[in-house]
Amino acid sequence: MSRAPGGRRARAALRSRTAVLVAAAVLSAALAFTADLLGGLASAERTTVDARFQLRGEDRDRIGPVPIAVVGMDTKSLGEIDEYPLPRRWHARVIDRLVAAGARVVAYDVQFTEPSPSARDDEALLDAVDAAPRIVLAATETDRDGATAVLGGPSMQRDLGVRVGHTGVDRDDDGVVRRFRTARDGLVAFPVVAAELATGRRATAADGSGRWVDLVGPSGSFPRYSLVDVAKGRVPAARLRGRIVVVGATAPSLGDIHATATDAAMPGPELLANAIATTLRGDPIRDAGGAWNVLLTLLAALAAPLVARRRGPVSTVLAAAAAALLLGVVAYGAFLADRVVDVATPALALGLGTLTALAISTAFEAAGRQRTREVFARFVAADVVDDVLAETGRDVRLGGMRTDASVLFCDLRGSTALLERLDPEEGIAVLNRFLAAMSDAVDHHGGTMVGFRGDGLMAVFGAPLAQEDHADRALAAAREMTGPALRGVLAELAADGLETDLRMGVGIASGLVMVGNVGSQRRMEYTAIGDPANVAARLEGMTKDHPHPILLSDATQARLARRDGLTSLGALAVRGRSGTIVAWGADPGP
Structure with a gap:
């Protein structure tokens, strides 16, 4: 079984991030060694040795x-x-x-x-x-x-x-x-x-x-x-x-x-x-030697970057603090064993490694968030993107979750006959006007565009950003689509000398759906899968046979905070589906 494309991308990103962080750690260690060789750390190192003597205090066994x-x-x-x-x-x-x-x-x-x-x-x-x-x-x-x-x-x-x-x-x-x-x-x-x-x-x-x-x-x-x-x-x-x-x-x-x-x-x-x-006592206290100091410095330089490759700034800083404490414990333990290991050089390497790790992590996070922002912008309104990113935090994902949401399908009635008598370029331009107006209505009410279906579209409300009022938002978007948005496009076409009798049909259903990315590594789409999506599609198709341009399921009606302007249609038989659906009709917005 092949691995998921998203997993491969994540592993590749992790490898890239790890390589940069390790390089930064090595550079931090090199800078610390250079500072030591130039004598810039001598005073600080002597101070740490003094601290070790003071911490040890009096030890009469050392008289000999x-x-x-x-x-x-x-x-x-x-x-x-x-x-x-x-x-x-x-x-x-x-x-x-x-x-x-x-x-x-x-x-x-x-x-x-x-x-x-x-x-x-x-x-x-x-x-x-x-x-x-x-x-x-x-x-x-x-x-x-x-x-x-x-x-x-x-x-x-x-x-x-x-x-x-x-x-x-x-x-x-x-x-x-x-x-x-x-x-x-x-x-x-x-x-x-x-x-x-x-x-x-x-x-x-x-x-x-x-x-x-x-x-x-x-x-x-x-x-x-x-x-x-x-x-x-x-x-x-x-x-x-x-x-x-x-x-x-x-x-x-x-x-x-x-x-x-x-x-x-x-x-x-x-x-x-x-x-x-x-x-x-035979001069017991001796310098530990270059090998130990090099090892400590390299480990100190790596401490924060190794954590930063998978964790955020807080974890990185906590890891650096723990590494600093461990460095002190190791240095003091070695001192009690009559060995003086360097502290200033590893401490400088730790500090530089932490700062570079935080800077690199911030850069990677910013790049990742920008990529995610670009992906989200395909599905939700620009003013919703920041809210989604803020809620999802560092682990930004578009999918892979089950949530209660409302699914909306809409379709343009009469477009086939219109497009047959227009040039292809003109026909696509007319269709794009309608789809742009409908997607604007989805954005206006905080919905997420799932995709265009010929002369219609599919949208979901309540994902990826949870919305308690997703049913009200979906109905409001449907009323705008079938009312002001549709009338506005028709008026524009009439002004351009194109009279047409286009109508809009919308179906809405609510319930638990699985939302996430589907597709391949080359092409991926965000979608909603589940019974509410099937019901919404069926209801949209049934608007051809009812006077109401908007049909919504009983589950959607039950989730509405305001139920005015709805007409009960009772149990309706649905083609291709066993049993019936209790549906409600709604009229366009003013």
């Missing part, structure tokens, strides 16, 4: 195998000691206290590159550093060989058994620190040295663009103690034993403050503590 604590030169310390820079004897005391408490590593984020005013204090610091089994000191400047002037230079550092690490940071364009390098200017980074001292294993690795600082949480996630309290023995040793203790400036007035993904102002020692924890 060695606990960490922070000892800060805070406002309390500056107030009690009341000397700045702090004399080195105070730093010596802190180192001695930490060693005595059993700190696993002393990570001292203070630069001792120049002699202090007190040689005695300098000597106390050297003794403290020499006594510390595992200590790392800070530096921010090196020579071309990576050597530093800390404690007098590399020779003294070797004699004391102290290691030096670089504490420099890299800020993104927005001033936020998100990554750290494992080495800078030939010197291993401070967090890497601290982790190596704590574990006894090398922790360096290729830098690339730097390692993500896997923040344990916002500022305050590590135990923090005041430097003066440690120096004076006010912090129990148990709180420091076995820990990597990072010592540094935490008072805002000292300026060692950094913006991070979780904080606008995180003290330097806490940032270092987070970087140490990241290194201890």
Whole structure:
């Protein structure tokens, strides 16, 4: 069995629409990739990463195998000691206290590159550093060989058994620190040295663009103690034993403050503590890689177009919203699994794909509605087309439905004799005048033209646009046809010198009919099929034998809101039909 022509056209249209939408999706993805390659999405991407850190919040499991604590030169310390820079004897005391408490590593984020005013204090610091089994000191400047002037230079550092690490940071364009390098200017980074001292294993690795600082949480996630309290023995040793203790400036007035993904102002020692924890855990957070980002971007670009190929704008927008939510869930889920996938590029692709899908769908819908409008205009009046389209909405169809309607047949009486005595061209012109007047009457009362039948026509009222008063409309159209419309054409012909005795016969019947398109792919017509159509045709033929030019069925009479001017004709025998039809007669309109 062959497939319906309408189905083939619909499938062809769907294939065309799908091809255009997929092409638009690929273009959207390409534009998003281009924007990413040009660096236009870097800031937005960094913001999404910050959001992931903030959403995750504090996670102490991310500290790693060695606990960490922070000892800060805070406002309390500056107030009690009341000397700045702090004399080195105070730093010596802190180192001695930490060693005595059993700190696993002393990570001292203070630069001792120049002699202090007190040689005695300098000597106390050297003794403290020499006594510390595992200590790392800070530096921010090196020579071309990576050597530093800390404690007098590399020779003294070797004699004391102290290691030096670089504490420099890299800020993104927005001033936020998100990554750290494992080495800078030939010197291993401070967090890497601290982790190596704590574990006894090398922790360096290729830098690339730097390692993500896997923040344990916002500022305050590590135990923090005041430097003066440690120096004076006010912090129990148990709180420091076995820990990597990072010592540094935490008072805002000292300026060692950094913006991070979780904080606008995180003290330097806490940032270092987070970087140490990241290194201890093997730098767990890594970029997912290009393949995953490409896949996410392509899927995001396709989300809306794939829905738009069969659905309308509302469904497309809802699908895009769902895809955006899913993208966020996937990105956050990957982040919890220590992988950073791109969000900004897929989000841009999703947005572009949605906008293009909506634009393309709108264009296809407009074209489809225009084609439907052109088809409808063949059957109904122009002012009815918009009403039909508005009621049927997006799924615009002309047929395939069963509905209660009134069917009208009309025929011109005496036309055969007239046409025999006229030239063919003149005869067709006369016939067209009558048919035009009759079809205008159908349009005027909201009917749908089904087709012309020789010197007559067939119309249906109540389809495709439902009309509760379809019987009244059909009768009103019939009265106009047999009255003013007929008289008007006859008057025009008389004015042209053509006297004729033409009359009009109309039959109307109401009930359930099947309406729809019939025909072939090359030629198709809208029609009404059912018993009311047969009855209307029979009644129209019976007007030849009755004084009333309009005959309507009892079912039509029953559906009329106004029944004035009707004459009951009782049960009439109908040729070619068993039984009788109860009919009513009506006269032409004034």
